[in-house]
Amino acid sequence: MLPSLALTALALLPAVQGAQPIHHPAGIYRRCGPVSKYYNQKTSDWDDNNVGDWINNWWNDNSGLISNSSAGFAGAFGQWAMGNPDWSCRDDGSDSDCDLQLCDNRVLNDRGDDIRPTYYVLESVNRLHTYFTGIGEAFVTTALGAALSKDSWATTFYKDKDDKSVTALKEVLTLVTTIVGVGASFAGLGPAVAGAVAGAGNALTSGGIAAAVNTLPSHQDDTFEKSADLGGILGSIVVDSLKSFTTANNQLMSGQSYGDADIRSYLSGGAFLAYPGVDKNSVTDAMTNMLVGTSINQLYRTQKIFIMGGGACDDNQGIGSGPQEATVCRDGQAWYLYYWQENDVVSTTSHQWGWVASPPGADQLGQGAYGGVSVQDIINSSLDAYNVAGYNYDSDTAASRASDAISNSWASPGAHGASWEGIFTIPVCDVGGAVNSDYQGKEYILQPYGHDSRPVWCGAICSGDSQKTSDFINAANMGGFQSPKHLCNSDPGY
Incomplete structure (x- = not known):
């Protein structure tokens, strides 16, 4: 789903192209106001215009507005930037609570020198919200559940002369949290924006891991007998983690921290300023292959x-x-x-x-x-x-390496799928x-x-x-x- 602002800009294109005497952006400028000068933003524009410092100053200067808003940070910023106190960006089923309708918005267009950073923050928050809803949809794709829900995992990939319980398979739960975090961060930080977003990379990876960690207590008593439905258990952990991703979105939008970082870390470096949206098929494929690989590895590690x-x-x-x-x-x-x-x-x-x-x-x-x-x-x-x-490659190593790879753009773990380091540790x-x-x-x-x-x-x-x-x-x-x-x-x- 394209952000509403992108739809607005696309709607304007026929009129601009049809006005043959006009050969400069003035047509859009007249129609939408000063903000339209910044519509073709790039990731680097965030740092080039010191938007990180700008949002920190705004945050400190408007702490009262944030605390008094029922929607926290998003509501306060929406009111200040657009005159819209209902801009909550919550994940509550609404299709309009994070919309951007900025053409001829008097509040925004009267901000003078603050128009550019204000717009960049609005656009980034909107696209971060799109990211969270997008990975949620990717994680519930039926292909993921179908690939994991097999009742023959242990009998296919495990052979032992003793008929014993494969209790060591419980270790897979810890690694699943890392894979979910990697899958989530990979969805947000593709090649188009990698390299300028170290803070966002760390935040997304740790946030994704936190989302999965929050789902583990209800699964700690799952037993892994040789005939156990390992895939069903893994699938339920992934699906349950969606609830935590919803929580992550809502806490960040309200101004709270999630995964030891607030929304400013997630937006840092312009990570979501020009974010095109979640490639759901790629995320689903990467998650499936990584989880399948992790599961097979756990079975293999109990054997010679x-x-x-x-x-x-x-x-x-x-x-x-x-x-x-x-x-x-x-x-x-x-x-x-x-x-x-x-x-x-x-x-x-x-x-x-x-x-x-x-x-x-x-x-x-x-x-x-x-x-x-x-x-x-x-x-x-x-x-x-x-x-x-x-x-000694363990879950802590896996989390650290994935975060570093994404933040410093030396690899895209999700793009490697099951061949990514540490999926297998034979x-x-x-x-x-x-x-x-x-x-x-x-x-x-x-x-x-x-x-x-x-x-x-x-x-x-x-x-x-x-x-x-x-x-x-x-x-x-x-x-x-x-x-x-x-x-x-x-x-x-x-």
Whole structure:
């Protein structure tokens, strides 16, 4: 939905174009008054005209007007700027409580030198309101609910020889809050405005996370059995967070703080001055893929699933060759996704040690309900997370990195979807250093998938470092596991 001011400006265009003798903006100026000189605003105009300082001064000088207005800040500013004390910008179902009808508005056009900053604030508040209503509509899109509401999550992506409860899945709730925050901030700070809005980026991300955090208490007792409807629980958390986004809009418009920031932080840098509106399809797709990825990651992290690589993309370096169907080649190095399948039958042969195979459910990625997540996403996301925080990439790291990426415009997390760093945190082992080592059986470090593929890891295979190797073994749930070292002549130290 276009802001009302944009509709007003569009309505004027035929008249201006039809007045052939007029070849300058004077036609609009005469029709709407001085404010129309500033209609073609850019994000940078906010800082170029010191609007941040201007709104701070206005806020301090009009604290009484704000406190006495039933609509708080928006009502007070609407009365001062347009003579409209009912300009509440609340999210209450009304389609007109944040409208801008500024042509020939005497109050605004009589503000002299304050016309420009006043208009910029009005336009930004209006578009911030549009942002909140837009992400609300994106989050309730049926596609999101349909993608998450699956009753076969655990049986598809989880396989264990013991019939036990996957209690570790409760950790997904904490990460969901970060994903909701990332999705919300991505919707507001697309490439068109990134780079000039550090304050707004921090505010939006923390506000989005706060919105989801507020919904968690009612879900803390949800149990994650292997057959649990994980998607249904995730979907309900996302939908419930909409109520908090409504609260965020209303608190900010009234002049209160939300997510440790008031509306001035959200508007800073002109973040919403030229904001075109929420791309609902993109937000829905990004949110769905990020949440699906996060959920699969939590299931995978309870199993012996890991990533190995670091050698040349064409292998043939004496350390074996990985599964070509589950690989990523980046910066000249090949990386592979593995699942260590423990032997599930009684055997006195070498099969008792298990073998490497494709992770459970990996064959369903990239299609159908899981079409937005690929094996390559798992590898790339995990590598990026590992490069940032090793095996300790947690929800706090995720929130900090997403906020920094958006605020400083070095990446758009939502645009990356499931490949964004930290959506997956599968343990990584860089075995490139083994190429020039004398490790026993090093030609079997990397193996393709198969019942006869039993890797042999004798030595500090991860970066040539015993501690890193030990940390990797534990992160991959293989502490005390004998399979990869069953042929080693001496204890490799992990």
